[in-house]
Amino acid sequence: xxxxxxxxxxxxxxxxxxxxxxxxxxxxxxxxxxxxxxxxxxxxxxxxxxxxxxxxxxxxxxxxxxxxxxxxxxxxxxxxxxxxxxxxxxxxxxxxxxxxxxxxxxxxxxxxxxxxxxxxxxxxxxxxxxxxxxxxxxxxxxxxxxxxxxxxxxxxxxxxxxxxxxxxxxxxxxxxxxxxxxxxxxxxxxxxxxxxxxxxxxxxxxxxxxxxxxxxx
Amino acid sequence: xxxxxxxxxxxxxxxxxxxxxxxxxxxxxxxxxxxxxxxxxxxxxxxxxxxxxxxxxxxxxxxxxxxxxxxxxxxxxxxxxxxxxxxxxxxxxxxxxxxxxxxxxxxxxxxxxxxxxxxxxxxxxxxxxxxxxxxxxxxxxxxxxxxxxxxxxxxxxxxxxxxxxxxxxxxxxxxxxxxxxxxxxxxxxxxxxxxxxxxxxxxxxxxxxxxxxxxxxxxxxxxxxxxxxxxxxxxxxxxxxxxxxxxxxxxxxxxxxxxxxxxxxxxxxxxxxxxxxxxxxxxxxxxxxxx
Numbered sequence: 200x201x202x203x204x205x206x207x208x209x210x211x212x213x214x215x216x217x218x219x220x221x222x223x224x225x226x227x228x229x230x231x232x233x234x235x236x237x238x239x240x241x242x243x244x245x246x247x248x249x250x251x252x253x254x255x256x257x258x259x260x261x262x263x264x265x266x267x268x269x270x271x272x273x274x275x276x277x278x279x280x281x282x283x284x285x286x287x288x289x290x291x292x293x294x295x296x297x298x299x300x301x302x303x304x305x306x307x308x309x310x311x312x313x314x315x316x317x318x319x320x321x322x323x324x325x326x327x328x329x330x331x332x333x334x335x336x337x338x339x340x341x342x343x344x345x346x347x348x349x350x351x352x353x354x355x356x357x358x359x360x361x362x363x364x365x366x367x368x369x370x371x372x373x374x375x376x377x378x379x380x381x382x383x384x385x386x387x388x389x390x391x392x393x394x395x396x397x398x399x400x401x402x403x404x405x406x407x408x409x410x411x412x413x414x415x416x
Numbered sequence: 417x418x419x420x421x422x423x424x425x426x427x428x429x430x431x432x433x434x435x436x437x438x439x440x441x442x443x444x445x446x447x448x449x450x451x452x453x454x455x456x457x458x459x460x461x462x463x464x465x466x467x468x469x470x471x472x473x474x475x476x477x478x479x480x481x482x483x484x485x486x487x488x489x490x491x492x493x494x495x496x497x498x499x500x501x502x503x504x505x506x507x508x509x510x511x512x513x514x515x516x517x518x519x520x521x522x523x524x525x526x527x528x529x530x531x532x533x534x535x536x537x538x539x540x541x542x543x544x545x546x547x548x549x550x551x552x553x554x555x556x557x558x559x560x561x562x563x564x565x566x567x568x569x570x571x572x573x574x575x576x577x578x579x580x581x582x583x584x585x586x587x588x589x590x591x592x593x594x595x596x597x598x599x600x601x602x603x604x605x606x607x608x609x610x611x612x613x614x615x616x617x618x619x620x621x622x623x624x625x626x627x628x629x630x631x632x633x634x635x636x637x638x639x640x641x642x643x644x645x646x647x648x649x650x651x652x653x654x655x656x657x658x659x660x661x662x663x664x665x666x667x668x669x670x671x672x673x674x675x676x677x678x679x680x681x682x683x684x685x686x687x688x689x690x691x692x693x694x695x696x697x698x699x700x701x702x703x704x705x706x707x
Contacts, residue, residue, distance in 0.1 A: 312542065313541055313542045314553075328541060
């Protein structure tokens with residue numbers, strides 16, 4: 200079990216910890232700030248003791264990191280982790296933007312079904328099962344989301360069940376959503392966004408989200 | 417514990433179980449708004465399977481909307497949970513699916529989600545109901561065999577070739593007698609999801625008191641994979657074959673299979689008589705050849 204410090208403090212960019220286990224080029228850590236892809240949010244980029252993390256994957260309640268084969272780390276070794284923060288921050292902003300799109304859509308179109316989502320560094324997408332085009336709903340959707348972002352609401356994020364590692368984020372009174380991603384503190388950090396509809400086949404609609412502000416202030 | 421198709425006398429007990437189980441399992445819903453009448457409304461047009469104990473007390477039920485391969489309900493009474501009843505109901509329901517099934521489960525019900533995941537179901541979608549409760553859509557495993565009593569689906573050539581040439585009991589079966597036998601029976605075909613026929617059986621019955629299971633076979637490629645057992649389970653759960661006073665069959669080598677489904681040697685052979693002519697098709701062939 201790896202202590203997931205990215206949940207306690209999603210804004211932490213460096214962390215001192217120890218290597219828990221080593222199996223060839225795969226290592227596990229006592230604690231980590233490097234997120235492994237889950238719930239559609241891509242894995243972080245970063246370094247462990249100066250070695251670039253080539254891959255990260257969840258296994259049970261732990262995370263396994265793949266390092267270059269010549270890493271030479273031993274179990275118990277003290278290491279410093281470094282997070283590619285500009286990438287992570289974009290992932291967090293796009294992730295929360297996608298959450299707002301989803302929640303707003305659920306409240307606008309009853310019975311809409313989300314069938315996929317992916318959060319990458321420069322673009323997020325959500326796929327829905329929907330018989331009709333989503334285009335006519337986009338302006339109203341955008342207006343409601345812009346209002347939620349402009350209101351700069353406080354976002355809470357915590358365990359719903361610590362034993363099983365289940366978490367949620369919430370905008371009190373607006374939404375309470377199970378999710379194990381890393382979340383912003385305030386909705387305003389998302390900044391301005393653009394929504395675009397893509398046709399991905401019969402009965403399926405995709406909404407793509409991009410960030411219009413590089414560094415929100 | 418046994419699983420059987422729904423029977424009307426179970427209605428009141430099931431309505432009560434549906435109400436009690438929802439109230440105890442869904443504390444985030446308004447239990448006061450739930451009513452006994454919900455059961456009939458929420459299971460209309462669905463195929464119901466009921467788990468009951470040795471005394472006939474209902475322990476749980478599953479309800480399938482067959483047209484969409486949708487598992488609408490799966491409830492086990494709180495006192496009977498954790499005993500494998502849900503799993504048994506799910507396996508019985510699987511015989512009703514013709515393609516990969518799906519269900520919706522409240523996101524706030526981690527116990528149910530863990531159960532379905534354990535049974536090989538995977539999340540494929542999510543949504544929010546009118547009251548704001550989040551649900552997940554889960555998809556179950558693709559069925560390996562699909563049973564049907566639709567005579568039109570039969571691969572008649574395959575069945576006829578098997579019975580008349582390969583079976584040890586109907587060698588030389590004339591085509592016209594084969595066709596007439598299908599006319600007068602409940603025919604059961606087992607099919608690969610791609611449509612290819614894997615198994616066959618027919619039941620000669622009045623659908624009330626008596627049945628006779630005949631011409632059971634599994635094609636070579638589907639043997640040793642539980643196909644015969646699945647066929648028997650399907651028959652056991654067929655709504656029109658319930659409460660038969662006597663269900664008979666003849667077998668030379670599959671006693672072990674049928675014994676698992678309650679069949680045994682004649683209890684009082686002195687009371688059963690038969691008139692049998694094993695070589696009838698050879699006699700007919702000779703007579704018809706002369707004509």
